[in-house]
Amino acid sequence: MQYQRSSKLFAEAEKVIPGGVNSPVRAFKGVGGTPIFVKSAKGAYLFDEDGNKLIDYINSWGPMILGHAHEPVIKAITERAKLGTSFGMPTELETKIAELAVSMVPNIDKIRFVNSGTEACMSAIRLARGYTKRDKIIKFAGCYHGHSDSFLIQAGSGASTFGIPNSPGVTQGTAKDTLLAHYNNLDSVRELFENNKNEIAAIIVEPVAGNMGCIPPQKGFLEGLRSLCDDNGALFIFDEVMTGFRLAKGGVQELYAVKADIVCFGKVIGGGLPVGAFAARNEIMNYLAPLGPVYQAGTLSGNPLAMAAGLAMLSELNVHASIFERLDEKTAYLENGIRKVLTQNGVVFTINRVGSMISVHFNETPVVDFETAKGGDNEMFKKFFHGLLNEGVYIAPSAYETWFITDALSYADLDFTIKAIDKVSKTL
Numbered sequence: 064m065q066y067q068r069s070s071k072l073f074a075e076a077e078k079v080i081p082g083g084v085n086s087p088v089r090a091f092k093g094v095g096g097t098p099i100f101v102k103s104a105k106g107a108y109l110f111d112e113d114g115n116k117l118i119d120y121i122n123s124w125g126p127m128i129l130g131h132a133h134e135p136v137i138k139a140i141t142e143r144a145k146l147g148t149s150f151g152m153p154t155e156l157e158t159k160i161a162e163l164a165v166s167m168v169p170n171i172d173k174i175r176f177v178n179s180g181t182e183a184c185m186s187a188i189r190l191a192r193g194y195t196k197r198d199k200i201i202k203f204a205g206c207y208h209g210h211s212d213s214f215l216i217q218a219g220s221g222a223s224t225f226g227i228p229n230s231p232g233v234t235q236g237t238a239k240d241t242l243l244a245h246y247n248n249l250d251s252v253r254e255l256f257e258n259n260k261n262e263i264a265a266i267i268v269e270p271v272a273g274n275m276g277c278i279p280p281q282k283g284f285l286e287g288l289r290s291l292c293d294d295n296g297a298l299f300i301f302d303e304v305m306t307g308f309r310l311a312k313g314g315v316q317e318l319y320a321v322k323a324d325i326v327c328f329g330k331v332i333g334g335g336l337p338v339g340a341f342a343a344r345n346e347i348m349n350y351l352a353p354l355g356p357v358y359q360a361g362t363l364s365g366n367p368l369a370m371a372a373g374l375a376m377l378s379e380l381n382v383h384a385s386i387f388e389r390l391d392e393k394t395a396y397l398e399n400g401i402r403k404v405l406t407q408n409g410v411v412f413t414i415n416r417v418g419s420m421i422s423v424h425f426n427e428t429p430v431v432d433f434e435t436a437k438g439g440d441n442e443m444f445k446k447f448f449h450g451l452l453n454e455g456v457y458i459a460p461s462a463y464e465t466w467f468i469t470d471a472l473s474y475a476d477l478d479f480t481i482k483a484i485d486k487v488s489k490t491l
C-alpha cells in the first residue's frame with residue numbers, strides 16, 4: 064500500500080502540532096513509520112488520504128462499537144445541530160440520557176456528564192477524596208485513567224508505549240498521594256492499606272484492564288478489592304471508560320456482579336463525540352456542587368450535540384441488547400481464527416479476551432499484570448503491525464492496546480483478517 068499523501072500531511076502537521084498529533088499514541092512512535100491520515104470512515108472501514116481501504120480494529124479507541132458514521136447517531140447530531148450547538152443552560156436532552164444511563168447501569172442513582180474519560184476519572188477521585196475526607200488513592204501499574212496529574216504514575220496505554228513511568232510536570236506532592244499496586248495481586252493492595260491506615264480515599268481500577276493490552280481480572284480479584292475497600296472505609300471506583308456499554312449494558316458491575324461505589328464512563332457513552340461521565344449512588348453524588356461541597360464544572364459539559372450522539376448510541380444498545388452477545392461471538396470467532404493460524408505458523412503468543420476486548424501478546428507466559436505485559440516481544444509486534452497494515456488491517460500502533468471490535472464487522476471481514484494474520488505470521 065502507498066502512504067505518500069499521509070506522509071506528506073504528517074510532515075506538515077509536525078511543523079505546527081507537537082509530534083504532528085493531538086494525542087501521542089497516534090504518532091506511531093511505538094511501531095515506527097508515519098501515521099495514516101484518515102479521510103472518512105463508514106461501518107467497519109477507514110478510507111485514508113491515499114485512497115486505501117482499511118478494516119478498523121481501533122474504532123476511535125472504542126466509541127464506534129456500532130461502526131463508523133452509524134446512521135442513527137449521525138441523524139441525531141445533524142438534527143440537533145440545527146437547534147443550536149451550545150447554551151451553557153440546562154436542556155431536557157441531558158435528563159433523557161441521564162435517565163437512560165441510570166436505568167442501564169446497576170447501583171447508580173445519579174450521573175454527571177463531562178467532556179472526556181480523563182475528566183470523569185479526575186472528578187471521581189476528587190469526589191472520593193471529598194466524601195471520605197482522605198487524600199490517598201490506590202491505582203494499579205499499567206492501568207490508565209486519563210492524563211490528569213494523579214494518574215500519570217505508571218500509567219498504561221501511550222505512557223507505557225513511550226516508557227514514561229512518571230511524567231515531568233507532576234509534582235512530588237501529587238505523586239505521593241497515588242499509591243501503586245499490582246494488578247491481580249491482592250496482597251500488594253492489602254499491604255498499602257496496612258501502611259496507610261485511614262488515609263486511603265479510594266481504589267481506582269480498570270475492572271477489565273485494557274491499557275496494557277487486555278488483561279482480565281482473575282477470579283476473586285475484584286471481590287477482594289471490594290472487601291478491602293469495605294474493611295478500610297475506602298470507596299471502590301470502577302474506571303469503565305473502556306468497558307462501559309461495551310462488555311454489557313451495565314458494564315463490569317453487571318458482568319461480574321461486583322458493586323462499585325463510583326463508576327467512570329467515556330468512549331462509547333459519547334457515540335464518537337467528546338463525552339465522559341461519572342456516576343454513583345445518591346449519598347455520594349449529592350456531595351457534588353451545587354448540592355454539596357465538592358466542586359466540578361464545565362462550559363461544554365452536557366453539550367447538546369454530544370448528548371444527542373450519546374443518547375442515540377445508548378438507546379440502540381439498550382433496545383438491542385443482543386449486540387453484546389453478537390460482539391462476543393464475533394470476537395470469539397476472531398480469537399479462534401487467530402489462535403489457529405498463529406499456532407500453525409509456530410508463533411509464540413498469548414491471547415487475552417473478555418467479550419469484545421481482545422489482544423494478542425507475543426509472550427510465552429500468561430499476561431496477568433503490567434510486569435508480564437512488558438515481557439512481550441515488541442520487535443515482533445512491530446512487524447506484525449506493519450504486516451497487517453500492508454494487508455489492509457489496522458490495529459492499534461502499540462503492543463499495549465486492546466483491539467476494539469465493532470458490530471459493523473462482518474464474518475467476511477473477520478475471515479479476511481484471519482487470512483491476513485496467517486500470511487503475516489509466516490514472516491515473523
Ligand SMILES: *Cc1c(COP(=O)(O)O)cnc(C)c1O
Pocket residue numbers: 178179180181182184207208209210269273274302303304305329330339
Ligand atoms: C481512554 C481511557 C481513559 C481516558 O479517556 P479520554 O477520553 O481519552 O480522556 C480513561 N480510562 C480508561 C480505562 C480509558 O481506556
